[in-house]
Amino acid sequence: MTNLDAPGVRLQPVSVTRKMSAALPGLRKLAQDKGLKIHHLGAGYPHPEVTDPRDFLAHQQAYFAYLERQEGVNDPSVVPEYLRESFSYTDTLGPAxxxxxxxRAYGNDWGVEIDPERLLPTVGATGGINLLCSMFERPGHSVAYITDAPTYAGFLARSMLCQYAHIYSVEMDEEGPVPEVFREQIEKARADGHFVPYYYTVPDGHNPAGFSFSQRRRVQILDIARELGVLIVEDAPYVYISYAQTAERPRPFFAMAPEQTVHLFTGSKIGFPGPRVGFLYSEAELMVADGESVSLSQLAVTEASADILFQNPSALRGFEALMHKRQDADFVERGTFWDLAEGKLVVYREMRKIMLDGLQTGLGGYPEDFAWTVPGAGFFTVFTFKKGGVHTDDDFITRMVSEYGVVVIPMYDFYPKDARRRDPNVGYDQLRLSFCFSESTGEQRRKDLAEAVAAFCEAVKIETGIAG
Ligand SMILES: Cc1ncc(COP(=O)(O)O)c(C=O)c1O
Incomplete structure (x- = not known):
């Protein structure tokens, strides 16, 4: 063993989702030995039916051939510009x-004039989270992040790597974070001597909370953030996986106040997760040491250039292909992401309906016992046992797989430590159910999800003593 005696290095507990995927093969075998079918309500992955790379690869190839024709170079010894660029070192900002x-497309969709010079590519939204943590981690200076209770596991995992970082979490009601608690937590963190750079959240299709913030609540939260001088980091993987009518769709924070927001876009749900394409966008200006004012996007570029330095130009040019559509032999910009989204929504809309209808059919007769969220966007609904008596800990989750073949995710681990200190039982009456994933496609996909929800309802009835 090497004794580094490394100051401040601490081992983070393994997240429940990771533990779950590690345990799954064993549990699956146990269930299958009993002749049980495995029902997926756990994985938050994009559905294979809408992430088949083969069509995309053909589209990308045709787009690149189009770019080559546009260049008008007929000499085969000359490497086309797009190809040279795709495989070279590129700028920290990536291809212009x-x-x-x-x-143009994102700005058009959300009514914001986006300055491409303030757009920083990131390694998915995960890379954006990483950058935003690393920007404010300065040894010796304690920092506090405000976030929701519950919050995204990836944010907890990354932010808690730093020994100077603390989380002050905010309970939510059915509209979003409770404004009074939001204010109190910022003030408390400051009174405790921490620097509070931002509030991290997922306002649309919250993962894991399974709902979207109301427009009214967004305005309230934004007003407080402005008044107290705290940025809003808006992680937005599900803005396009939206089930709301256009007129009823709430506005992302960055569309309401780009100067108060850091917006994290990802290509993982609208395109593919594998290529790891994301963008960070902000018009925020910060006061830094010596009273100097500097743009957050500039600080982020500096941080990124000390971190990943070179983007993956090939992945970014591939994403560019996705943002174009064929028009005869040519390609034109889509100018929007909504048509791409529609290609995904045909599946997710259907899956959401199967989930909600299935829960209603199986458990709708027991409103005193159970409740679930109706997601306006995203992949998840949160299921609540209202009467107590069921403790959704690891043993319960294991039993759900081994006894009923149903894979679900517990909620307790998504609550930051301070929320669990306030209420040691928080989350132990909840489960996260995802309706985005199955191993099958087409009719079989519909059948599999309907069966999974029915199996879940049956299991829940047995576990609570309603049935069996
Ligand atoms: C809220 C949230 N943020 C970030 C991510 C990760 O996104 P990416 O693939 O862009 O890193 C996910 C993925 O499930 C998510 O739900």
Whole structure:
């Protein structure tokens, strides 16, 4: 063993989702030995039916051939510009064309004039979270992040790596974070001597809370954030996986106040997760040491250039292909992401309906016992046991797989430590059910999810003593 005696290095507990995927093969075998079918209500992955890379690869190849024709170079010894660029070192900002095309489409969708020079590619939203933590981690200075209770496991995992970082979490009601608690937690963190750079949240299709914040609540939270001088970090993987009518869709924070927000876009749900494409966008200006004012996007570029330094230009140019559509032999910019989203929504809309209808059919007769969220966006609904008596800990989750073949995710681990201190039982009456994933496609996919929800309802009835 090497004794580094490394100051401040601490081992983080393994997240429940990771533990779950590690335990799954063993549990699956146990269930299958009993002749049980495995029902997936756990994985938060994009559905294979809408992430088949083969069509995309053909589309990308045709787009690149189009770019080559546009260059008009007929000499085969000359490497086309797009190809040379795709496989070279690139700038920390990545290819300018990709950013320009993205800025037009995203800006058009959300009514914001996006400056491509303030758009920073990230390694998915995960890379954006990493950057935003690393920007404010300065040895010797304690920092506090405000976030929801519950919050995204990836944010907890990354932010808690730093020994100077603390989390002050905010309980939510059915509209979003409770404004009074939001204010109190910022003030408390400051009174405790921490620097509070931002509030991290997932306002649309909250993972794991399974709902979207109301427009009214967004305004309230934004007002407080402005008044107290705290940025809002808006992680937005599900803005396009939206089930709301256009007129009823709430506005992302960055569309309401780009100067108060850091927006994290990811290509993982609207495109593919594998290529790891994301963008960070902000118009925030910060006061830094010596009273100097500097743009957050500039600080982020500096941080990124000390971190990943070079983007993956090939992945970004591939994403650029996705933002174009064929028009005869040519390609034109889509100018929006909504048509791409529609291609995904045909599946997710259907899956959400199967989930909600199935829960209603199986458990709708027991409103005193059970409740579940109706997600306006995203992949998840949160299921609550209202009467106590069921403790959704690891043993319960294991039993759900081994006895009923149903894979679900417990909620307790998504609550930050301070929320669990306030209420040691928090989350132990909840489960996260996902309706985005199955191993099958088409009719079989529908059948599998309907069976999974029915099996879940049956299991829940047995576990609570209603049935069996
Ligand atoms: C809230 C949230 N943030 C970030 C991510 C990770 O996104 P990416 O693939 O862009 O890193 C996910 C993925 O499930 C998520 O739900």
């Amino acid at each position: 064309t990709t950013r320009a095309v993205f800025a």
